[in-house]
Amino acid sequence: MRLLRAPIGACAAALVAAIAATRVVAAPIEPTRDDEVIEVLPATSASRSEDRQLRRRLAERPGDARLATAVAERYLAQARESGDPRFAGLALAALAAWPDAAKAPNEVLLLRATLEQYLHEFDASVDHLRILLARPGNERNAQAWLTLATVLRVQGRYADSDVACRRVGSGGADVYAAACLAENAALRGETAAARRSFQELLADPRLAPSTRGWLLTSLAELEERDGHPGAAEAAYRAVLHLGRDTYAAIAYADFLIAQKRPAEALAVLKDEARTDTVLLRVAIAATRANAAHRERDVAEMRDRIALANERPEASVFHGREQAMFALAIDRDAERALALARGDVARQREPLDVLVFAEAARASGRRDAIEDARRLKSTLGLHDRRIDALL
Amino acid sequence: MRSSERSGWRAALRAVVAVALLLAAAAAVAHKASDSYLQITAAPGRVDVRWDIALRDLDVALDLDGDADGKLTWGEVRGAWPRIEAYALQRLAIEGCALAPVGRGLERRNDGAYAVLHLSAACTLPPKPQIAYGLFAEVDPTHRGIAKVQRAGTAVELSVLEPSAAVAGGGVVGAASAAALSPASRPASAPPNGARAGAVARWEFFAEGIRHIVTGYDHVLFLLCLLLPAVTRRAPQGRVPVARLSAAVWPVAGIVTAFTVAHSITLGLAALKIVSLTPAFIEPAIAATIVLAALDNVLPIFPVRRIVVAFFFGLVHGFGFASVLAELELPRADFAWALLQFNLGIEAGQLVIVLAATTVLFALRRWRGYARFVIGGGSAVAIAIGALWFVERTANVSILPF
Numbered sequence: 001m002r003l004l005r006a007p008i009g010a011c012a013a014a015l016v017a018a019i020a021a022t023r024v025v026a027a028p029i030e031p032t033r034d035d036e037v038i039e040v041l042p043a044t045s046a047s048r049s050e051d052r053q054l055r056r057r058l059a060e061r062p063g064d065a066r067l068a069t070a071v072a073e074r075y076l077a078q079a080r081e082s083g084d085p086r087f088a089g090l091a092l093a094a095l096a097a098w099p100d101a102a103k104a105p106n107e108v109l110l111l112r113a114t115l116e117q118y119l120h121e122f123d124a125s126v127d128h129l130r131i132l133l134a135r136p137g138n139e140r141n142a143q144a145w146l147t148l149a150t151v152l153r154v155q156g157r158y159a160d161s162d163v164a165c166r167r168v169g170s171g172g173a174d175v176y177a178a179a180c181l182a183e184n185a186a187l188r189g190e191t192a193a194a195r196r197s198f199q200e201l202l203a204d205p206r207l208a209p210s211t212r213g214w215l216l217t218s219l220a221e222l223e224e225r226d227g228h229p230g231a232a233e234a235a236y237r238a239v240l241h242l243g244r245d246t247y248a249a250i251a252y253a254d255f256l257i258a259q260k261r262p263a264e265a266l267a268v269l270k271d272e273a274r275t276d277t278v279l280l281r282v283a284i285a286a287t288r289a290n291a292a293h294r295e296r297d298v299a300e301m302r303d304r305i306a307l308a309n310e311r312p313e314a315s316v317f318h319g320r321e322q323a324m325f326a327l328a329i330d331r332d333a334e335r336a337l338a339l340a341r342g343d344v345a346r347q348r349e350p351l352d353v354l355v356f357a358e359a360a361r362a363s364g365r366r367d368a369i370e371d372a373r374r375l376k377s378t379l380g381l382h383d384r385r386i387d388a389l390l
Numbered sequence: 391m392r393s394s395e396r397s398g399w400r401a402a403l404r405a406v407v408a409v410a411l412l413l414a415a416a417a418a419v420a421h422k423a424s425d426s427y428l429q430i431t432a433a434p435g436r437v438d439v440r441w442d443i444a445l446r447d448l449d450v451a452l453d454l455d456g457d458a459d460g461k462l463t464w465g466e467v468r469g470a471w472p473r474i475e476a477y478a479l480q481r482l483a484i485e486g487c488a489l490a491p492v493g494r495g496l497e498r499r500n501d502g503a504y505a506v507l508h509l510s511a512a513c514t515l516p517p518k519p520q521i522a523y524g525l526f527a528e529v530d531p532t533h534r535g536i537a538k539v540q541r542a543g544t545a546v547e548l549s550v551l552e553p554s555a556a557v558a559g560g561g562v563v564g565a566a567s568a569a570a571l572s573p574a575s576r577p578a579s580a581p582p583n584g585a586r587a588g589a590v591a592r593w594e595f596f597a598e599g600i601r602h603i604v605t606g607y608d609h610v611l612f613l614l615c616l617l618l619p620a621v622t623r624r625a626p627q628g629r630v631p632v633a634r635l636s637a638a639v640w641p642v643a644g645i646v647t648a649f650t651v652a653h654s655i656t657l658g659l660a661a662l663k664i665v666s667l668t669p670a671f672i673e674p675a676i677a678a679t680i681v682l683a684a685l686d687n688v689l690p691i692f693p694v695r696r697i698v699v700a701f702f703f704g705l706v707h708g709f710g711f712a713s714v715l716a717e718l719e720l721p722r723a724d725f726a727w728a729l730l731q732f733n734l735g736i737e738a739g740q741l742v743i744v745l746a747a748t749t750v751l752f753a754l755r756r757w758r759g760y761a762r763f764v765i766g767g768g769s770a771v772a773i774a775i776g777a778l779w780f781v782e783r784t785a786n787v788s789i790l791p792f
Contacts, residue, residue: 026442029496029503034465038496039445039503041460048458055450085423089530090450096531119532276422303500307422310536311550 042082062097065105069095072111079118083246083275088118101128106135110144117151122346125151133167142171149180156348156379158184175201179215186222187350189382194222213239217248224255225350227384246272253281254351258385262288276304280321284328298329319343323355333362341368344375350383357389422501424530428537428551430484432515437487439509441478443525446502448474451529467496467505474505481524481553487511515541523551595728599735602714603743608676608779609707610743615683615772616645616700617747618765621755629765631755638755642748645700646740652704653711654733660712661729672709674783679703680776684769711736 072094079087098104116125129148149164169177186194198219220235236252256265262285283301286294323339336359360368427442493508526533535551621638622629659665
């Protein structure tokens with residue numbers, strides 16, 4: 001009898017666990033009428049028939065570089081607008097006629113490198129940009145240099161990025177060259193010079209709103225890293241005052257969450273499309289603010305991560321977001337640390353290093369804290385938020 | 391000179407665009423890319439594939455949205471189904487297996503609606519099958535196929551399939567799979583769409599019902615647990631054999647009737663979508679009913695009569711039958727009739743099992759070791775198997791070979 005009691009207990013426990021773990025992720029659809037709508041396709045900025053026409057023309061003439069880049073650019077713009085990576089895949093497919101980078105036309109190669117940057121394939125992106133920039137007549141391709149400078153910065157290679165920034169200027173885009181250099185200077189901690197540089201650039205009344213927004217966001221991030229929350233907030237608010245800017249809204253929300261003002265973070269994000277990056281912040285802010293919808297947001301984000309992770313490489317690609325989720329929602333420091341470690345191996349923006357440092361601190365592991373400290377000093381990154389953790 | 395001036399000016403302009411785009415790029419990360427899901431179930435001489443493909447991906451390749459209004463209606467999808475099947479089948483080859491479509495469905499997943507293709511082949515899956523995959527190779531090189539291969543008695547093998555254009559062209563992908571890929575080896579006489587249309591007329595669902603109860607070891611085992619003590623009765627000196635057949639037949643008939651009524655109720659409720667419970671709960675619950683019923687044989691744990699136990703546990707088993715039914719995809723038109731056939735098939739199979747078991751048990755009832763070995767031993771075995779099933783079904787591992 002005693003022998004049987006254990007299995008019964010185990011059975012009961014497992015039964016409870018099974019019920020708790022159950023969540024329906026898929027359900028059959030059983031349409032009854034022909035006019036029943038079973039799927040709404042993602043919205044496109046242009047007309048659908050035009051999209052389709054372009055696709056058909058490209059299928060007929062896959063080697064037409066101009067047509068191919070036009071199609072790819074359309075898809076890339078859609079990917080950025082919606083945050084939907086499927087469009088990046090479609091864009092890559094449009095360029096499939098040139099598998100050999102050495103033989104790809106300039107504009108194809110540039111677009112491919114840009115897509116690789118979008119897909120976080122930074123090394124491939126750098127390689128392709130270098131091939132392009134080594135070609136005669138392309139030494140002054142400002143956009144290629146600027147893309148290269150950005151990718152190198154994301155990788156944490158500030159000195160290499162500086163070289164690329166200077167070449168942007170040689171292509172005639174002085175504003176961008178100056179902003180590019182100021183960005184790197186700010187990351188290295190030359191904050192006074194960088195701040196002055198941004199302010200000078202912003203003083204030009206003819207700046208396009210998108211450029212102004214970019215400069216202001218960079219300034220806000222500089223102030224945040226340099227420990228001036230008041231100045232950072234003013235700059236973030238100025239960006240959002242110019243118009244909608246998803247990148248700035250997310251950065252501002254992160255700032256507000258860090259300032260323990262989660263309810264305001266929710267307000268900043270309330271009109272943004274629920275892309276994964278947005279939803280992650282919403283889930284964290286809702287949890288911190290004890291909002292009524294917090295459980296739904298967290299569950300949705302958890303489902304999305306689980307779905308993405310059906311591909312083994314997903315946790316590498318999205319290590320930063322998954323680490324933030326593990327840390328802020330699950331309070332699983334070990335998992336967050338492993339994810340953050342994988343993330344900083346390829347991507348070293350200040351937020352990546354910050355998340356790594358937070359995970360290391362939360363885990364309480366000396367070696368991890370030491371690794372984070374070493375990474376920060378190798379990069380030469382100046383960030384007082386990280387200093388406070390290490 | 392002029393051209394370099396122009397290129398410098400254009401470069402500056404493009405840089406403006408680039409900056410805006412670069413900023414946006416940083417914001418857009420961590421999303422669901424395009425995946426299809428393949429569930430490959432292998433048995434000796436038979437391979438079944440369930441393939442879920444997102445409709446929005448299919449739209450890019452096949453222009454499903456006929457009126458380009460951004461909405462896919464059932465009519466548009468239904469009309470395009472032969473094209474979907476043809477497109478997909480040209481882009482999947484499993485070594486040594488000539489897959490043919492046997493059914494269709496639609497599934498709502500977190501990221502949208504999916505077409506569900508049911509494919510089947512009369513072949514035995516090699517140990518490390520070569521799967522040539524080319525879905526969406528020309529549309530989206532970042533697409534992947536997530537394949538789960540399930541063989542009887544082994545753990546699920548997961549693999550991620552990268553689309554390669556070679557399959558789409560029907561070219562050689564590897565020596566082993568080359569044969570399966572050439573168009574000639576495709577079944578020339580693949581069943582036409584709607585192959586299940588005549589199934590009701592041919593009483594196929596009755597046969598499915600019988601097949602399910604006879605090969606559904608868990609239901610059989612549960613029934614046996616209930617029957618083991620039915621040829622005996624409790625007496626002050628312990629279990630004693632019943633004297634006449636009639637004394638055994640009535641309790642058996644009562645138990646079987648209660649079980650039947652109960653599982654018919656839940657089967658019906660589930661089939662009509664009035665109540666639905668996920669298999670993740672039902673499958674372990676069925677295993678638990680076996681353990682509890684067997685346990686009750688050796689030390690009574692239920693304060694009620696067995697007929698009541700049979701009824702309540704029958705409710706659980708009915709949901710199990712329903713999940714099989716869902717996989718069969720009953721035709722909408724003859725839904726009620728197909729359901730009845732399936733249920734009658736289950737009852738017919740069950741009747742045969744009960745008659746055979748009761749005959750054997752009745753013959754054995756006067757054996758001195760009956761209580762100890764048949765009831766006690768049999769129940770112990772049932773408890774062990776039930777418990778292992780329970781673990782398998784909750785932890786998603788394979789221990790038993792059946």
